[in-house]
Amino acid sequence: MKKLDRRTFVKLGAAGIAAPAIIGRASSVSAQDAFKGEGLIVVSWSGNYELKFKDAVVDAFNAKYGTKVETVGGWDQMVPQIKAAPADNPPFDITVSDEYTALTGLAENLFVKTDRSKMPGFAHVYPWFDENRPAGKDYGVPFGGGTIWMLANKSAGIPVNTWTSLWDPKAQGKITLDATVFAWDLCIPAILDKGKPGIEELYGKPEEVRKLYDELDKLKVARWYADGAELANLMFQEDAEVAMAYSTDVYDFLTKHGDQFDAAVPAEGTATYCDWYIKVRGTHHSDLADLFQSYLLEQETQQNFLNVSSAFMSRDDLKAPAHFPGYPKSNDDYHKMFNVLTMEGWAKFVENWDQYDQWIKQTITKTTQG
CATH class of the missing domain: 3.40.190.10 (Periplasmic binding protein-like II)
Structure with missing residues:
Protein backbone atom coordinates (compact mmCIF):
# COMPACT_ATOMS: atom_id res chain seq x y z
CA MET A 1 0.00 0.00 0.00
CA LYS A 2 1.34 3.43 -0.87
CA LYS A 3 2.56 5.74 1.86
CA LEU A 4 0.68 9.02 2.04
CA ASP A 5 1.49 12.13 4.06
CA ARG A 6 -1.03 13.06 6.72
CA ARG A 7 -2.58 16.47 6.63
CA THR A 8 -3.40 18.37 9.78
CA PHE A 9 -7.02 18.93 10.70
CA VAL A 10 -8.71 21.54 8.50
CA LYS A 11 -8.97 24.91 10.21
CA LEU A 12 -12.38 26.51 10.01
CA GLY A 13 -13.28 30.15 10.58
CA ALA A 14 -11.01 32.87 11.89
CA ALA A 15 -7.99 32.11 14.04
CA GLY A 16 -8.90 31.42 17.64
CA ILE A 17 -12.49 30.30 16.96
CA ALA A 18 -13.07 26.77 18.26
CA ALA A 19 -13.67 24.17 15.54
CA PRO A 20 -16.35 22.15 17.42
CA ALA A 21 -18.89 24.87 16.65
CA ILE A 22 -18.91 23.48 13.11
CA ILE A 23 -17.33 20.05 13.36
CA GLY A 24 -19.80 17.40 14.43
CA ARG A 25 -22.74 19.39 13.14
CA GLY A 146 -18.84 -10.64 -0.38
CA THR A 147 -19.36 -14.30 -1.18
CA ILE A 148 -17.95 -17.23 -3.08
CA TRP A 149 -19.68 -18.17 -6.36
CA MET A 150 -19.53 -21.03 -8.81
CA LEU A 151 -18.03 -19.85 -12.10
CA ALA A 152 -17.82 -21.93 -15.28
CA ASN A 153 -17.04 -21.59 -18.93
CA LYS A 154 -20.27 -22.36 -20.77
CA SER A 155 -18.42 -24.71 -23.09
CA ALA A 156 -17.64 -26.98 -20.12
CA GLY A 157 -21.31 -27.86 -19.70
CA ILE A 158 -21.04 -27.73 -15.90
CA PRO A 159 -24.07 -26.40 -13.94
CA VAL A 160 -23.24 -23.47 -11.65
CA ASN A 161 -26.34 -23.78 -9.48
CA THR A 162 -24.83 -26.43 -7.19
CA TRP A 163 -21.48 -26.88 -5.46
CA THR A 164 -21.66 -30.59 -6.25
CA SER A 165 -20.62 -29.69 -9.82
CA LEU A 166 -17.04 -29.43 -8.60
CA TRP A 167 -17.08 -33.21 -8.09
CA ASP A 168 -18.74 -33.87 -11.47
CA PRO A 169 -16.50 -36.20 -13.55
CA LYS A 170 -16.73 -33.69 -16.43
CA ALA A 171 -15.13 -31.02 -14.24
CA GLN A 172 -12.06 -33.02 -13.25
CA GLY A 173 -8.82 -31.57 -14.51
CA LYS A 174 -10.57 -28.28 -15.32
CA ILE A 175 -11.00 -26.86 -11.79
CA THR A 176 -9.27 -23.91 -10.15
CA LEU A 177 -9.49 -23.00 -6.44
CA ASP A 178 -7.95 -20.44 -4.08
CA ALA A 179 -4.50 -21.47 -2.82
CA THR A 180 -4.08 -18.41 -0.59
CA VAL A 181 -7.09 -18.01 1.72
CA PHE A 182 -7.93 -21.69 1.66
CA ALA A 183 -10.54 -21.49 4.42
CA TRP A 184 -13.01 -20.49 1.70
CA ASP A 185 -12.29 -23.66 -0.28
CA LEU A 186 -13.03 -25.68 2.83
CA CYS A 187 -16.35 -23.91 3.21
CA ILE A 188 -17.65 -25.71 0.09
CA PRO A 189 -17.59 -29.27 1.49
CA ALA A 190 -18.76 -27.81 4.81
CA ILE A 191 -21.86 -26.37 3.12
CA LEU A 192 -22.56 -29.71 1.44
CA ASP A 193 -22.07 -31.66 4.67
CA LYS A 194 -25.37 -31.66 6.53
CA GLY A 195 -23.88 -32.84 9.82
CA LYS A 196 -23.79 -29.29 11.20
CA PRO A 197 -25.52 -26.05 10.21
CA GLY A 198 -23.89 -23.81 7.64
CA ILE A 199 -20.11 -23.96 7.74
CA GLU A 200 -19.74 -24.94 11.40
CA GLU A 201 -17.70 -28.01 10.42
CA LEU A 202 -14.89 -25.50 9.88
CA TYR A 203 -14.90 -24.65 13.58
CA GLY A 204 -14.52 -28.19 14.87
CA LYS A 205 -11.56 -30.18 16.13
CA PRO A 206 -8.75 -30.88 13.64
CA GLU A 207 -9.96 -34.43 13.07
CA GLU A 208 -13.38 -33.03 12.08
CA VAL A 209 -11.89 -30.37 9.79
CA ARG A 210 -9.69 -33.05 8.24
CA LYS A 211 -12.82 -34.53 6.64
CA LEU A 212 -13.24 -31.33 4.62
CA TYR A 213 -9.72 -31.72 3.24
CA ASP A 214 -10.53 -35.32 2.37
CA GLU A 215 -13.37 -34.08 0.17
CA LEU A 216 -11.12 -31.60 -1.60
CA ASP A 217 -8.55 -34.37 -2.10
CA LYS A 218 -11.07 -36.13 -4.36
CA LEU A 219 -10.86 -33.30 -6.91
CA LYS A 220 -8.52 -33.06 -9.86
CA VAL A 221 -7.47 -29.42 -10.04
CA ALA A 222 -5.89 -27.85 -13.11
CA ARG A 223 -4.21 -25.18 -11.02
CA TRP A 224 -4.73 -23.35 -7.74
CA TYR A 225 -4.81 -19.56 -8.14
CA ALA A 226 -3.13 -16.95 -5.96
CA ASP A 227 -5.35 -13.94 -6.73
CA GLY A 228 -8.12 -12.63 -8.94
CA ALA A 229 -5.77 -11.74 -11.77
CA GLU A 230 -4.46 -15.30 -11.95
CA LEU A 231 -8.02 -16.65 -11.80
CA ALA A 232 -9.01 -14.49 -14.77
CA ASN A 233 -5.95 -15.56 -16.73
CA LEU A 234 -6.66 -19.25 -16.11
CA MET A 235 -10.30 -18.94 -17.14
CA PHE A 236 -9.73 -16.83 -20.25
CA GLN A 237 -6.87 -19.04 -21.45
CA GLU A 238 -9.10 -22.07 -20.69
CA ASP A 239 -6.37 -23.65 -18.58
CA ALA A 240 -9.27 -23.99 -16.15
CA GLU A 241 -12.99 -23.98 -16.93
CA VAL A 242 -14.65 -24.35 -13.52
CA ALA A 243 -13.87 -22.23 -10.47
CA MET A 244 -14.74 -21.12 -7.01
CA ALA A 245 -14.67 -17.35 -7.54
CA TYR A 246 -15.16 -14.37 -5.25
CA SER A 247 -17.96 -11.89 -5.80
CA THR A 248 -15.35 -9.14 -6.25
CA ASP A 249 -14.34 -10.81 -9.53
CA VAL A 250 -17.61 -12.33 -10.74
CA TYR A 251 -19.26 -9.09 -11.91
CA ASP A 252 -16.89 -8.55 -14.83
CA PHE A 253 -17.18 -12.17 -15.94
CA LEU A 254 -20.96 -11.84 -16.08
CA THR A 255 -21.37 -8.35 -17.52
CA LYS A 256 -18.43 -8.20 -19.92
CA HIS A 257 -18.11 -11.87 -20.88
CA GLY A 258 -21.59 -13.26 -20.23
CA ASP A 259 -21.61 -14.97 -23.60
CA GLN A 260 -18.68 -17.12 -22.44
CA PHE A 261 -19.25 -17.63 -18.69
CA ASP A 262 -21.98 -18.61 -16.25
CA ALA A 263 -21.84 -17.78 -12.54
CA ALA A 264 -24.21 -18.14 -9.61
CA VAL A 265 -24.55 -18.45 -5.88
CA PRO A 266 -25.42 -22.18 -5.68
CA ALA A 267 -28.75 -23.35 -4.34
CA GLU A 268 -27.12 -24.82 -1.21
CA GLY A 269 -26.06 -21.30 -0.17
CA THR A 270 -22.61 -19.83 0.12
CA ALA A 271 -19.90 -18.71 2.51
CA MET A 337 -28.37 -17.80 1.56
CA PHE A 338 -25.28 -16.62 3.45
CA ASN A 339 -23.08 -18.43 5.96
CA VAL A 340 -20.71 -15.95 7.60
CA LEU A 341 -17.24 -17.10 8.57
CA THR A 342 -17.67 -15.32 11.89
CA MET A 343 -15.21 -13.66 14.25
CA GLU A 344 -15.74 -16.52 16.67
CA GLY A 345 -15.28 -19.02 13.87
CA TRP A 346 -11.98 -17.47 12.76
CA ALA A 347 -10.76 -17.55 16.37
CA LYS A 348 -11.34 -21.30 16.48
CA PHE A 349 -9.94 -21.95 13.00
CA VAL A 350 -6.64 -20.13 13.53
CA GLU A 351 -5.92 -22.09 16.71
CA ASN A 352 -4.78 -24.90 14.43
CA TRP A 353 -3.48 -22.77 11.56
CA ASP A 354 -0.09 -24.49 11.24
CA GLN A 355 -1.74 -27.88 10.88
CA TYR A 356 -4.31 -26.63 8.40
CA ASP A 357 -1.67 -24.82 6.37
CA GLN A 358 0.36 -28.03 6.14
CA TRP A 359 -2.71 -29.98 5.05
CA ILE A 360 -3.65 -27.53 2.28
CA LYS A 361 -0.14 -27.77 0.85
CA GLN A 362 -0.55 -31.55 0.74
CA THR A 363 -3.98 -31.16 -0.86
CA ILE A 364 -2.62 -28.84 -3.54
CA THR A 365 0.10 -31.33 -4.37
CA LYS A 366 -2.28 -34.28 -4.40
CA THR A 367 -5.02 -32.68 -6.50
CA THR A 368 -2.69 -31.35 -9.19
CA GLN A 369 -0.72 -34.57 -9.80
CA GLY A 370 -1.06 -36.53 -13.03
Missing part, protein backbone atom coordinates in the same frame (compact mmCIF):
# COMPACT_ATOMS: atom_id res chain seq x y z
CA ALA A 26 -26.02 17.67 12.39
CA SER A 27 -26.79 19.82 9.36
CA SER A 28 -25.87 18.18 6.06
CA VAL A 29 -25.99 21.60 4.39
CA SER A 30 -23.19 22.97 6.56
CA ALA A 31 -21.30 19.68 6.12
CA GLN A 32 -21.18 20.30 2.39
CA ASP A 33 -19.02 23.37 3.06
CA ALA A 34 -17.24 22.51 6.30
CA PHE A 35 -14.99 19.76 4.92
CA LYS A 36 -13.94 21.34 1.63
CA GLY A 37 -10.37 20.42 0.80
CA GLU A 38 -9.99 18.00 3.72
CA GLY A 39 -8.43 14.63 3.05
CA LEU A 40 -9.33 11.17 4.30
CA ILE A 41 -7.74 7.82 3.49
CA VAL A 42 -10.07 4.83 3.28
CA VAL A 43 -8.84 1.27 2.77
CA SER A 44 -11.04 -0.91 0.55
CA TRP A 45 -10.39 -4.37 -0.84
CA SER A 46 -7.64 -4.43 -3.47
CA GLY A 47 -8.40 -5.16 -7.10
CA ASN A 48 -11.78 -4.87 -8.81
CA TYR A 49 -13.54 -3.89 -5.59
CA GLU A 50 -11.22 -0.93 -5.02
CA LEU A 51 -11.77 0.39 -8.55
CA LYS A 52 -15.56 0.17 -8.27
CA PHE A 53 -15.53 1.62 -4.75
CA LYS A 54 -13.61 4.64 -6.01
CA ASP A 55 -15.88 5.20 -8.99
CA ALA A 56 -19.23 4.56 -7.32
CA VAL A 57 -18.61 5.83 -3.78
CA VAL A 58 -15.48 7.93 -3.22
CA ASP A 59 -15.70 10.11 -6.31
CA ALA A 60 -19.38 10.85 -5.65
CA PHE A 61 -18.64 11.76 -2.02
CA ASN A 62 -15.86 14.14 -3.07
CA ALA A 63 -18.12 15.75 -5.65
CA LYS A 64 -20.81 16.30 -3.03
CA TYR A 65 -18.63 17.64 -0.22
CA GLY A 66 -15.58 19.08 -1.99
CA THR A 67 -13.32 16.74 -0.04
CA LYS A 68 -10.17 14.88 -1.03
CA VAL A 69 -11.02 11.37 0.11
CA GLU A 70 -8.77 8.67 -1.31
CA THR A 71 -9.13 4.92 -1.32
CA VAL A 72 -6.17 2.56 -1.23
CA GLY A 73 -6.29 -1.20 -1.55
CA GLY A 74 -5.58 -3.74 1.13
CA TRP A 75 -6.13 -7.37 2.04
CA ASP A 76 -4.56 -8.66 5.22
CA GLN A 77 -2.00 -5.99 6.06
CA MET A 78 -4.22 -3.33 7.65
CA VAL A 79 -3.88 -4.40 11.28
CA PRO A 80 -0.06 -4.77 11.12
CA GLN A 81 0.19 -1.35 9.45
CA ILE A 82 -1.87 0.35 12.14
CA LYS A 83 0.15 -1.35 14.87
CA ALA A 84 3.42 -0.24 13.27
CA ALA A 85 2.37 3.43 13.08
CA PRO A 86 2.31 5.95 15.94
CA ALA A 87 -0.94 5.73 17.88
CA ASP A 88 -1.73 9.38 17.06
CA ASN A 89 -0.85 9.17 13.37
CA PRO A 90 -2.35 6.07 11.73
CA PRO A 91 -1.56 5.29 8.07
CA PHE A 92 -5.24 5.62 7.13
CA ASP A 93 -8.45 6.84 8.73
CA ILE A 94 -11.03 4.17 7.90
CA THR A 95 -10.50 0.55 6.95
CA VAL A 96 -12.73 -2.08 5.48
CA SER A 97 -12.87 -5.14 7.71
CA ASP A 98 -14.04 -8.67 7.27
CA GLU A 99 -14.53 -10.80 10.38
CA TYR A 100 -10.86 -11.76 10.63
CA THR A 101 -9.68 -8.15 10.38
CA ALA A 102 -12.23 -7.14 13.01
CA LEU A 103 -11.13 -9.98 15.29
CA THR A 104 -7.44 -9.08 15.17
CA GLY A 105 -7.92 -5.31 15.17
CA LEU A 106 -10.25 -5.28 18.15
CA ALA A 107 -7.86 -7.50 20.09
CA GLU A 108 -5.25 -4.75 19.67
CA ASN A 109 -7.67 -1.87 20.48
CA LEU A 110 -7.03 -0.29 17.09
CA PHE A 111 -10.60 0.77 16.25
CA VAL A 112 -13.03 3.46 17.40
CA LYS A 113 -16.63 2.80 18.42
CA THR A 114 -19.33 4.16 16.16
CA ASP A 115 -21.94 6.65 17.32
CA ARG A 116 -25.01 5.32 15.54
CA SER A 117 -27.03 8.38 16.52
CA LYS A 118 -25.10 10.29 13.84
CA MET A 119 -26.04 7.77 11.14
CA PRO A 120 -29.73 7.58 10.25
CA GLY A 121 -29.03 4.93 7.62
CA PHE A 122 -28.83 2.29 10.34
CA ALA A 123 -32.64 2.29 10.41
CA HIS A 124 -32.58 0.47 7.05
CA VAL A 125 -29.79 -2.02 7.78
CA TYR A 126 -30.81 -5.66 7.90
CA PRO A 127 -30.56 -7.00 11.50
CA TRP A 128 -28.64 -9.96 10.01
CA PHE A 129 -25.46 -7.85 10.01
CA ASP A 130 -25.51 -7.22 13.77
CA GLU A 131 -26.62 -10.80 14.38
CA ASN A 132 -23.50 -12.11 12.68
CA ARG A 133 -21.01 -9.77 14.36
CA PRO A 134 -22.20 -9.53 17.98
CA ALA A 135 -18.71 -8.98 19.40
CA GLY A 136 -17.87 -6.26 16.88
CA LYS A 137 -21.13 -4.55 16.00
CA ASP A 138 -20.27 -1.41 17.99
CA TYR A 139 -17.38 -0.69 15.62
CA GLY A 140 -17.95 0.62 12.13
CA VAL A 141 -20.81 0.52 9.65
CA PRO A 142 -21.91 -2.53 7.62
CA PHE A 143 -21.70 -1.53 3.96
CA GLY A 144 -22.34 -4.98 2.52
CA GLY A 145 -20.36 -8.12 1.96
CA THR A 272 -19.73 -15.03 3.27
CA TYR A 273 -17.68 -12.21 4.76
CA CYS A 274 -19.14 -8.84 5.68
CA ASP A 275 -17.63 -5.47 4.79
CA TRP A 276 -17.74 -3.14 7.78
CA TYR A 277 -15.93 0.19 7.44
CA ILE A 278 -14.32 1.08 10.76
CA LYS A 279 -12.72 4.29 12.00
CA VAL A 280 -9.07 3.83 13.04
CA ARG A 281 -7.87 5.07 16.43
CA GLY A 282 -5.79 8.23 16.32
CA THR A 283 -7.29 9.62 13.12
CA HIS A 284 -7.01 13.39 12.75
CA HIS A 285 -10.19 13.44 10.69
CA SER A 286 -12.72 11.91 13.05
CA ASP A 287 -15.71 14.03 12.04
CA LEU A 288 -15.12 13.63 8.33
CA ALA A 289 -14.77 9.90 8.96
CA ASP A 290 -18.19 9.92 10.65
CA LEU A 291 -19.67 11.71 7.66
CA PHE A 292 -18.16 9.22 5.23
CA GLN A 293 -19.37 6.26 7.30
CA SER A 294 -22.87 7.72 7.33
CA TYR A 295 -22.66 8.21 3.55
CA LEU A 296 -21.91 4.49 3.16
CA LEU A 297 -25.32 3.71 4.63
CA GLU A 298 -27.28 6.00 2.31
CA GLN A 299 -29.62 4.36 -0.18
CA GLU A 300 -28.16 6.04 -3.28
CA THR A 301 -24.60 5.14 -2.27
CA GLN A 302 -25.40 1.48 -1.79
CA GLN A 303 -27.54 1.23 -4.92
CA ASN A 304 -24.77 2.78 -7.01
CA PHE A 305 -22.26 0.23 -5.72
CA LEU A 306 -24.66 -2.69 -6.06
CA ASN A 307 -25.29 -1.75 -9.69
CA VAL A 308 -21.60 -2.22 -10.58
CA SER A 309 -20.67 -5.20 -8.40
CA SER A 310 -21.70 -8.67 -7.32
CA ALA A 311 -21.56 -7.76 -3.65
CA PHE A 312 -24.61 -7.80 -1.42
CA MET A 313 -25.47 -4.65 0.49
CA SER A 314 -26.72 -3.92 3.99
CA ARG A 315 -29.82 -1.83 3.26
CA ASP A 316 -33.28 -3.34 3.03
CA ASP A 317 -34.69 -1.03 0.35
CA LEU A 318 -32.48 -1.60 -2.70
CA LYS A 319 -33.45 -2.74 -6.19
CA ALA A 320 -31.99 -6.14 -7.05
CA PRO A 321 -29.62 -5.93 -10.05
CA ALA A 322 -30.15 -8.11 -13.12
CA HIS A 323 -26.64 -9.55 -12.86
CA PHE A 324 -27.35 -11.03 -9.39
CA PRO A 325 -30.19 -13.55 -9.85
CA GLY A 326 -31.75 -14.53 -6.56
CA TYR A 327 -30.50 -11.42 -4.73
CA PRO A 328 -31.83 -11.67 -1.14
CA LYS A 329 -34.87 -9.55 -0.38
CA SER A 330 -35.44 -10.13 3.34
CA ASN A 331 -33.59 -10.80 6.57
CA ASP A 332 -34.70 -14.43 6.31
CA ASP A 333 -33.22 -14.62 2.82
CA TYR A 334 -29.88 -13.45 4.19
CA HIS A 335 -29.94 -16.20 6.81
CA LYS A 336 -30.83 -18.87 4.24
